[in-house]
Amino acid sequence: MSEENNQYYFNFSFFKVDPKWRWMADLAKAESAKEVENVINNSGIMYRTYSNLGLRDDTDFLFWFAAKTVEEIQTVIAKIYQTVFGKYIIPSRTYLSCTRPSLYVQEQKAHGFLTGNDPKKHVIVYPFTKTREWYLLPKEKRQEIMDEHIEVSKKYPQVILNTTYSFGIHDEDFMLAFEVDDIRDFQDLIMDLRETQVSTYVKNDIPMIVCVKKDIVPLISSLG
DSSP states (O other): OOTGGGOOEEEEEEEEEOGGGGGSOHHHHHHHHHHHHHHHHTTOSEEEEEEOTTTOSSOSEEEEEEESSHHHHHHHHHHHHTSTGGGGEEEEEEEEEEOOOOHHHHHSOSOSGGGTOOOOSEEEEEEEEEOHHHHHSOHHHHHHHHHHHHHHHTTOTTSEEEEEEOTTTSSSSEEEEEEESSHHHHHHHHHHHTTSGGGGGEEEOOOOEEEEEOOHHHHHHTTO
8 A cells, every 4th residue: 555545534522421321211311323334334434432431621532533534534523413412512622734755754653543453441532743943953962862762752653643743734733642551651751751852842742631442332422
């Protein structure tokens, strides 16, 4: 597959659930969960679903989509809103990014979201923006700093990093999604990266959103 044909848009759509959803009959909720599952499965785009329940106050769950066009993402989200469940959800955070050829991406483990491998138990969604000073550094200096960053990351092969780019299409510079079974491994990685030069040039790296992998029907069932 050529690089051009392997490019995708990533969409991280976080939602809150209207409390009225919890008052619906269990049978109706179960049928709606299957309806949402059918809509997403029939969309033809790649996806993963995660729970944030009890972990944050601004979001209850995540739908993570990967598609060749932004229109495909819009279409599946529009169809979700047309379901019964869709009438009870409110978007709380939305991020858009895209894959691009990059030396840093080549250094990452080649078994993230796009390769179709089984997801790990958690993903940490991590938008961030670098300072203007970073982009004013000579290319050689930036590469030296990134090489240091890459070497630290290699110490944590159990953490899978999905790097995408938001320049010009969203408010951030980058969207990172770290897949990991043990959240402490991610925390250790971040603590080590804080000691590298690249952290000096990070303008903003919040929020960091911890998500727990759940399939669609169990996810919706867990929401009350």
